[in-house]
Amino acid sequence: MPDYSITTDKDAFDFDVIYGFISQSYWAMGIPKETMRRAIANSLCFGVFDKDNKQVGFARLITDSATFAYLADVFILPSHRGKGLSKYLMETIVAHPDLQGLRRIVLATRDAHGLYAQYGFQPIENPEILMQIWHPNVYQREQIAEGV
Template sequence: MNIVFSKKREEMDVKYIHAYLTESYWNKGISLEKVQKCVDNSLNFGLFDDRKQIGYARVLTDFVRFSYLMDVFIEPKLQGKGYGKLLIQHVFEDEDIKQLPGMLLATKDAHTLYEKFGFKRFSEENKNRFMIFKRNETE
């Protein structure tokens, strides 16, 4: 395998990203147009085997104080082989990211992976500081 990373929007395989995300628990049924809009308005991290995309992550950030890691995935047949760790490590080593004071994320099932990179669950003290607004519960 010839593993390569890219942040270039034009190198992201939006149809591939859409195919994964539309089946994910966090974006089930999302349209291709919405995925394209997400890619266009985020800092993107693609993981490629030669020129074929095998993983993706994006960060929503103001490049000063706030960053939110989202839509992280690895090609299903390659999961469990360390590619997720490689991708997250690459994100954290990025010049745009490593100068930020911290990062948020939400996950249903990958806490152990993210804890290896220093993510922590909200403490009892901090959980009451954060709030969420949802237009409707189906999104």
């Protein structure tokens, strides 16, 4: 896309844009800044930038770069939606050299199944084999403990 670029260079990322969106998202509402900083530092991240070098999107993969990855925190800012950027981001992600030959890539989404299906994601077969430890309100509990 001529007016947009994608990079994995974390030095180029605008943390305030990333944190501003994700901390208000349905999946990570209230995430502490330091938690988000650690998540970025320990993940393979993709930043989407406009022609003025302003960050307009993001995605990160928690991965061992050998067998498994979990796709998380995917967003395009509302003012840049409808331009094919989600598809551009997903095409870049699935083509990334560190993600080739993985046995499994998973994600969780409430509302973007159609997008991800275009890139090979399918509902989990045999979901009964998967288990999780899930603390949906962990960020709110952390804020209460910190007196926020």
